[in-house]
Amino acid sequence: MTEPHSAPDHRDRGGARRHRKPAALLFEPPEAVADPEHFFDLESIEDPRQLLSRATELTLAFRAAADRATEFQAIAAAQLADPTRFDRLPESAIAERAEWSEDYTRRMIDFGRELLRDGGPTAD
Numbered sequence: 796m797t798e799p800h801s802a803p804d805h806r807d808r809g810g811a812r813r814h815r816k817p818a819a820l821l822f823e824p825p826e827a828v829a830d831p832e833h834f835f836d837l838e839s840i841e842d843p844r845q846l847l848s849r850a851t852e853l854t855l856a857f858r859a860a861a862d863r864a865t866e867f868q869a870i871a872a873a874q875l876a877d878p879t880r881f882d883r884l885p886e887s888a889i890a891e892r893a894e895w896s897e898d899y900t901r902r903m904i905d906f907g908r909e910l911l912r913d914g915g916p917t918a919d
Contacts, residue, residue, distance in 0.1 A: 866916040868893065872900060873907025 832838055835853055840846040872893065875884045884892075890900040910916060 863916060866906075866910055869903045869907035870910055870915065871907070872903045873905075873911055876904045 835849075837846060837850060837853075840849060872889050874880070875889050876886060877883055886897055886900050886904070889895075889904070890897045893900065893903075895903065
């Protein structure tokens with residue numbers, strides 16, 4: 796079973812969670828998607844300084860996107876496990892749907908409940 800790896804928790808000086816503003820993820824044109832060697836036009840950048848800069852921007856953008864998606868996964872897990880819902884799912888069913896271990900599912904449900912208490916995922 797695969798479990799997502801969380802990026803470091805970034806907090807501002809007051810302890811509030813903050814998200815780094817990621818680089819824009821531009822959609823690739825259909826002809827680029829058909830070429831397996833094409834990845835956000837990185838293969839066409841010849842200057843290593845520019846390549847490092849753009850690849851770093853993409854890495855940070857994907858990490859930020861993964862962190863946000865993980866927050867939404869946790870919220871969904873908490874909502875699905877909510878004992879007040881008539882259609883509540885057991886932890887084992889949530890674990891199966893998300894391809895998580897049951898222990899990880901419990902932690903994600905707790906994280907989701909915390910996010911919901913705090914007003915949901917933080918915005919940039």
